[in-house]
Amino acid sequence: MNSTVSIILFWVAAVIMLAAVLAWILPSLFRRPEADAALDRRELNIAVYRDQYRELENDHRSGLLSDAQKDAARSELEIRLARDALQESASPLPRAPARPAFGMGVLAMVPALALGLYLVVGEPGFVLKVAAADQAEEERQRKMQEALERLEAQVDQALAELEQAVRDNPDDGIAWTYLANAYIARDRWADAESAYARAYALLPENAAVLSGYAETLAVNAGRDLSGRPIELVREALLLDPMDQKALELAGIHAYQNEEFTTASYHWNQALQLLPEDSPAYTELAAMVRSARIRGHVEAFGGPEMLVDPGAVIRGRVELAPALAGAARAEDTVFLIARTLGGGIALATLSTRMDQLPVDFVLDDGLIDDPEHLLSKYESITLVARISSHGDARARPGDLEGVLESVRVGSRDVRLVIDTVRP
Numbered sequence: 001m002n003s004t005v006s007i008i009l010f011w012v013a014a015v016i017m018l019a020a021v022l023a024w025i026l027p028s029l030f031r032r033p034e035a036d037a038a039l040d041r042r043e044l045n046i047a048v049y050r051d052q053y054r055e056l057e058n059d060h061r062s063g064l065l066s067d068a069q070k071d072a073a074r075s076e077l078e079i080r081l082a083r084d085a086l087q088e089s090a091s092p093l094p095r096a097p098a099r100p101a102f103g104m105g106v107l108a109m110v111p112a113l114a115l116g117l118y119l120v121v122g123e124p125g126f127v128l129k130v131a132a133a134d135q136a137e138e139e140r141q142r143k144m145q146e147a148l149e150r151l152e153a154q155v156d157q158a159l160a161e162l163e164q165a166v167r168d169n170p171d172d173g174i175a176w177t178y179l180a181n182a183y184i185a186r187d188r189w190a191d192a193e194s195a196y197a198r199a200y201a202l203l204p205e206n207a208a209v210l211s212g213y214a215e216t217l218a219v220n221a222g223r224d225l226s227g228r229p230i231e232l233v234r235e236a237l238l239l240d241p242m243d244q245k246a247l248e249l250a251g252i253h254a255y256q257n258e259e260f261t262t263a264s265y266h267w268n269q270a271l272q273l274l275p276e277d278s279p280a281y282t283e284l285a286a287m288v289r290s291a292r293i294r295g296h297v298e299a300f301g302g303p304e305m306l307v308d309p310g311a312v313i314r315g316r317v318e319l320a321p322a323l324a325g326a327a328r329a330e331d332t333v334f335l336i337a338r339t340l341g342g343g344i345a346l347a348t349l350s351t352r353m354d355q356l357p358v359d360f361v362l363d364d365g366l367i368d369d370p371e372h373l374l375s376k377y378e379s380i381t382l383v384a385r386i387s388s389h390g391d392a393r394a395r396p397g398d399l400e401g402v403l404e405s406v407r408v409g410s411r412d413v414r415l416v417i418d419t420v421r422p
Contacts, residue, residue: 158182166198173202177209180216192216207240214249225253244273248284255291264291289367311364311375313337313406315413317384318357323399323418327386329354334392335415336383337362337374340405346372346380348392356417379405384415396421 056073162179169175180195196213203209214232218225225233230253236246251266267288274281317335319327331353337346347367351358364373374380385392386399394400401417 155182155185159186166195170198171202173199173206173209176202177206177212180212184216189216189219193220205239207236207243207246210236210239211243211245211249215245218249225249225256229253242269242273244270247273251287251291255287260291264288267291311373311408312411313362313374313380313382313408313413314360314411315382315415316357316359317401318414318416319353319386319399320401320416320418323420326420327353327399328388331386331388332390333358333417334383334385334387335360335362336385336392338381338383339372339377340379340381344372346374346377350392353386374408377408379407382406382413382415384417386417394421 053074056070059070159179159182162175162182165175166172166179176195176199180192180199183189183192183195193213193216196209196216199206199209200213210232214225214229214236217232218229221227221229229249233246233249233253236243237250240246247266247270251263251270254260254263254266267284271281271284271288274284317333329352333351333353333356335349337348338344339346346369347362349360349362362374364375367373382403384401385394387393387395388398389395398421399417400419400421401415402419403413403415406413
């Protein structure tokens with residue numbers, strides 16, 4: 001809606017509301033009372049006597065007047081009524097005159113008062129401000145659309161030049177790679193796959209070509225990395241262990257297969273290739289954290305994958321020989337990292353009792369709350385607990401071991417489960 005239309009609609013609405021008010025007020029001011037609505041004086045007197053007679057009858061029935069008193073009062077009323085009836089008819093009572101002049105005054109004053117009140121109390125420039133804002137937004141959108149159209153034209157021109165380049169030199173594998181990426185930018189994944197296939201045939205030892213080809217195959221197969229795509233990813237990582245796309249795809253494949261420790265390992269490697277202040281770094285760091293948290297079972301004995309190499313605690317959980325027969329093989333072993341004094345739970349790992357003794361690695365990647373990362377503490381408390389209930393909540397009869405004041409950075413922690421909770 002442009003600014004002119006906005007202004008017109010506002011004033012049309014204002015006029016309609018004013019007309020509705022006047023239509024409600026003015027008819028009563030211009031209407032003349034009907035002639036038969038006026039009562040002459042004789043009719044009025046008769047009506048009064050009739051009411052007095054009814055009151056007389058009511059007083060007699062209620063016992064306030066005796067028969068004699070009633071007859072006397074009735075005779076008096078009849079004499080007075082006869083006397084008034086014999087008089088000549090008086091002129092009708094005066095009627096309320098029509099007031100056209102007053103109505104015309106109201107017709108002139110109401111709009112003037114409404115406009116004056118709006119100018120004093122309202123915001124006369126509001127409609128113009130809204131119209132100006134609408135016009136500015138329309139102009140912004142128009143410029144944005146023009147910029148997008150220019151960009152589209154530039155991309156189309158670049159794409160046409162790349163297509164011509166591979167026609168002129170079909171054996172240029174790099175040109176085919178650029179063309180494939182241009183098709184991806186235009187969301188033409190089928191064409192991108194064909195272009196990467198040509199590039200792969202010409203550059204089978206180029207890790208970037210292999211990972212790019214794997215991506216297009218996976219997208220065109222419903223984002224399924226199994227089969228040929230993951231084979232290409234593994235070949236790419238053999239050629240270049242730090243190929244970023246191959247690392248990301250390997251992490252995705254592992255995550256889809258619930259191999260969370262492997263996923264976090266690959267994504268943590270890719271994280272080292274990104275600027276820390278980039279949106280991609282933040283997103284990938286969140287993916288690493290998610291994989292580590294979901295893979296807390298695998299964190300026992302898993303590879304050391306650290307965002308901060310100093311914020312780590314490595315060690316082993318063991319069961320005291322005296323308690324070897326006090327738990328079942330299927331019972332759950334929990335390792336809980338807490339702030340000193342048994343405060344906030346920072347991280348929880350779990351495994352089965354029949355896996356003991358088992359190594360563990362604790363680092364920031366296992367902690368979901370960025371306000372309570374392991375790297376923010378000098379020392380923490382570690383609790384190992386065997387539970388037959390399947391959750392980490394402490395209950396009487398649980399087997400437990402506790403280490404107070406474990407320094408962050410420790411590498412050879414030995415935590416022995418040697419107590420039965422009372």
